[in-house]
Amino acid sequence: MTETLTVRIWRGKAEGRFESYEVPARANQTVLDVVTEVQRSLEPALAYRFACRVGVCGSCAMTVNGRPRWTCRTHVRRLGGEGTLTLEPLRNLPHIKDLVSDLTPFFEKWHKAGGRFAGTAGRQDPPQRVDPQSASRLAASAAIECINCAVCYSACDVVAWDQDYLGPAALNRAWTLVNDARHGAREETLDRAFAAGGCASCHSQGNCTRHCPVELSPSQSIAGLKRSTLFGPPKVGEPG
Amino acid sequence: MMERRLFILQRLSAMVLAPLVLVHLGLILYAVRDGLTAAEILGRTQGSLGWALFYGAFVLAAAVHAPLGLRNILREWTGVGLRLINLLSLVFGLLLAGLGLRAVVAVVA
Structure with a gap:
């Protein structure tokens, strides 16, 4: 049996709720990889933003376990979240939907x-x-x-x-x-x-x-x- | 431009205040330790141009510095409009200057 990662993701705008998803825990995965996996296999309606995936464009920032981070260069393994991940949109900005903030x-x-x-x-x-x-x-x-x-x-x-x-x-x-x-x-x-x-x-x-x-x-x-x-x-x- | 000027004024008045406050604190310790009476203190300050200048500068610097800090706090922590905050800070500054200078006159004149 493969290890799983529990991901709590904010769904909605300013009003909303956290929803939990289970994805396989992999040896090498970034937070953005996890979000993409959730969107592709579990929640097609999940809104998030990214472009380059290599830390150049600055579009994938989210709040990860309470701290703002660039998700494409943040490895889940290094977060030490004990198998869970909590994702929210960036704070201090209006929320559009799910993980997307209005910049x-x-x-x-x-x-x-x-x-x-x-x-x-x-x-x-x-x-x-x-x-x-x-x-x-x-x-x-x-x-x-x-x-x-x-x-x-x-x-x-x-x-x-x-x-x-x-x-x-x-x-x-x-x-x-x-x-x-x-x-x-x-x-x-x-x-x-x-x-x-x-x-x-x-x-x-x-x-x-x-x-x-x-x-x-x-x-x-x-x-x-x-x-x-x-x-x-x-x-x-x-x-x- | 005004914010820039006020910022400069606040910093410069702080630079003036820093040594004055140290001397002022030292003076309090000195007066208390030696047990000087009010009459003895007045005897040294009355007619002294030095103390008049020292505390005159102290009062003016404080009257500039404190209202600017108050203005920042009011701006940040209250929903009061900027015009009213400016007015309140100005009145506070004038009050500090008035009361302070009155006290200086009382001990040196």
């Missing part, structure tokens, strides 16, 4: 924090030269690999109690732009990141950094934004 507010805040790049050069201009070892570029590079999975947004307690708070991902994005010599609206981005609900609302609890699947530190980016407002935006190398 609209997440991306709206991304723009609200000044996250849109404003180019200063046209296609006829030569590419701007950026010294990869300059302090500002190192700061931007440290924060740039965000996959927008909303795990940090879901992990953040300040987002949970303050609906206006822009959240770690949006502020992390703003910090990369403030450090980008090619961005034409660095002061404006800094202003937006500091408007009501901006980085001053952060309590430095660090849940974002703790949960970020690609090991970025939004906490550090937010601290950088706060520093910038006291001492001015970081010096970026003159575009050559």
Whole structure:
């Protein structure tokens, strides 16, 4: 007899219930594999979201045993859940159905924090030269690999109690732009990141950094934004 | 822009307050340990420009710093509108400044 894994999955929207499913426990299975197995063999109406399955696209994040995680790179074996798995949609976001959260507010805040790049050069201009070892570029590079999975947004307690708070991902994005010599609206981005609900609302609890699947530190980016407002935006190398 | 300015003000006032609070606490310990009477304390503070400046700066920094912290707490924990919160914080700040400066005048004048 094969070992089984009991999976409790949230069904419904804000109002709903947990339903339990039994799937075979395999030596190598990710949480996303389990959800796919449930959907393909037990519950065809189960709604969930994924695309790349290799930790690049950031679309499969869910709440796994109470913590937000990227499910495609989370191995069931490493969770140590004693043969059970509890899956819910990401918190702090409206629920659409089952395991799917609505990411609209997440991306709206991304723009609200000044996250849109404003180019200063046209296609006829030569590419701007950026010294990869300059302090500002190192700061931007440290924060740039965000996959927008909303795990940090879901992990953040300040987002949970303050609906206006822009959240770690949006502020992390703003910090990369403030450090980008090619961005034409660095002061404006800094202003937006500091408007009501901006980085001053952060309590430095660090849940974002703790949960970020690609090991970025939004906490550090937010601290950088706060520093910038006291001492001015970081010096970026003159575009050559 | 206003949030940025207020944030800066709160941080700068904290930087001013930090050493002042330490001196203030040291002063309390000193006065209590030596058992100074009120008359003895007043004898040292009255007419002292130094103490007037020290506690004047203390009161002003506190009157800037405390209402900003209160404003943040009210914003985060109550459903009160921002305009009313701004007004309440301003009134609180003026109250702190008024009462504090009155106390400074009372001990140094």
